[in-house]
Amino acid sequence: MAHFQEKLFDAYDAAEEDYETHLATYVEELSAKRFDTALESCDGMLEASPKDAEAALCRALVHALRGDDDEEDDDYCTLWLKRCDRWRVDGEDCMGVPWGERAQRDFPPAKLKQRPAWQKAILDLDRPAACDDAQAARRFLARCARRRDAAPEPPQMPVVEITESTAAQTVLDHVVDHGELPEEMEDDRPLVTVSQGLDEETFQTLKAALVNHPRLQNADSEALGASFAGSSGFVVRFDGWGGVDATAKKLWVRSETRPLVPFFRRCADKECTGFVLNVLVVAPAEDEEEVVVDENAPEAVKLLLRKKAEESIDEQYAVGWHRDATLGLKPGADAAPPLAHRVSVLYVAVPEATGGELCLRNADRPPWRSERGVIDREVAPKQNRLAVFRGDAEHAVRRVTNVTKADASFPKGHRVSLVLEQYRVPPGLREFTMHFEIVEGKDYERVSD
Numbered sequence: 001m002a003h004f005q006e007k008l009f010d011a012y013d014a015a016e017e018d019y020e021t022h023l024a025t026y027v028e029e030l031s032a033k034r035f036d037t038a039l040e041s042c043d044g045m046l047e048a049s050p051k052d053a054e055a056a057l058c059r060a061l062v063h064a065l066r067g068d069d070d071e072e073d074d075d076y077c078t079l080w081l082k083r084c085d086r087w088r089v090d091g092e093d094c095m096g097v098p099w100g101e102r103a104q105r106d107f108p109p110a111k112l113k114q115r116p117a118w119q120k121a122i123l124d125l126d127r128p129a130a131c132d133d134a135q136a137a138r139r140f141l142a143r144c145a146r147r148r149d150a151a152p153e154p155p156q157m158p159v160v161e162i163t164e165s166t167a168a169q170t171v172l173d174h175v176v177d178h179g180e181l182p183e184e185m186e187d188d189r190p191l192v193t194v195s196q197g198l199d200e201e202t203f204q205t206l207k208a209a210l211v212n213h214p215r216l217q218n219a220d221s222e223a224l225g226a227s228f229a230g231s232s233g234f235v236v237r238f239d240g241w242g243g244v245d246a247t248a249k250k251l252w253v254r255s256e257t258r259p260l261v262p263f264f265r266r267c268a269d270k271e272c273t274g275f276v277l278n279v280l281v282v283a284p285a286e287d288e289e290e291v292v293v294d295e296n297a298p299e300a301v302k303l304l305l306r307k308k309a310e311e312s313i314d315e316q317y318a319v320g321w322h323r324d325a326t327l328g329l330k331p332g333a334d335a336a337p338p339l340a341h342r343v344s345v346l347y348v349a350v351p352e353a354t355g356g357e358l359c360l361r362n363a364d365r366p367p368w369r370s371e372r373g374v375i376d377r378e379v380a381p382k383q384n385r386l387a388v389f390r391g392d393a394e395h396a397v398r399r400v401t402n403v404t405k406a407d408a409s410f411p412k413g414h415r416v417s418l419v420l421e422q423y424r425v426p427p428g429l430r431e432f433t434m435h436f437e438i439v440e441g442k443d444y445e446r447v448s449d
């Protein structure tokens, strides 16, 4: 019995923590009038605590502020009056009466429409205080904000200092040393560096979170994107004007992205102000016969075969040749999204198989189409390996075929990597960067030459 109770308490605590995280995000989003993301947080709150009246009210507030008329809110709002912590647990009271029944008895439901005071409170929320209820609602939001501020700081992962000097610093050094501006800036960063990713314990925690991640439960063929057949996953876009800590916090306050914080902190370049974090899942592909052009065949057949052979070169890649330039800018920006400055890739799950290598071409190469076949470096993926490459380098990921042993956590033979594209966004584009958004992998367009 005690055992059962302990389990129940653990489950309760976990749900509570999740709930608080969503609530914190809700307050942040609502105060910035980002109603869509505020509503997403409400969904998260209601998921963690389905009968929670506070969550329901939060949802109704967003709808009211946005001017939506949502019938469901009426029902939800009646719950506000029934607010009681015990509602978060199904079961019966000490007399054997189910909590639901008891609440119906003690607090007879009424529709929001029949509660003019609450309606007014909601509508008045954005205007100067006019009635007590509006004040109550404001107090409620202030309480949420206080709770958010009192939330414990995320555990601090060591920030890896990026020693590479910035372009501005290089220019300044040159001016100090030579008394004039440099003629041409040389960018002599290495094409790619490879090192260990995270400490083993942190890595395993991150991996376990991804195995159970709700957005990866459907990493099968139907979730695959058309532009990069063979890959799926999800993508988080966010700007980083407030520095590494404030940016990591954006990931931390959302339960979906919290497990990614150690990876972000390991890789974040503090000069970068825009990020695209991609959880990339590459499914194994059927091994296809290579097209051989028989030189003795008739000319027309040879032509056809050559064309097919050309096409099959492209098909050797699960992620085709591209440079990363995926920083979504809001409408109105009159500049193309910049190329990534650096890209960091952590390999989370790697099957024993043929292929899967990250292929790279030097940054000064012309686009792949004009120099087909040239590859300057290949990085073999390996669990907990971190590859960091220049954002101006063209790259691709080879198909994964002939899986002989899948990773135990991804038994279908998937290759899973975390990709952090890091951008130095020109200050002029600041107002067009995305505060935070999550998109499905299939809706994510890389930009290639």
Ligand SMILES: O=C(O)CCC(=O)C(=O)O
Binding pocket: 278, 280, 319, 324, 345, 357, 358, 395, 396, 397, 417, 419, 446
């Ligand atoms: O997983 C990798 O090795 C790199 C993936 C990549 O380049 C991308 O997702 O844009």
Ligand SMILES: [Fe+2]
Binding pocket: 322, 323, 324, 395, 446
């Ligand atoms: Fe890429």
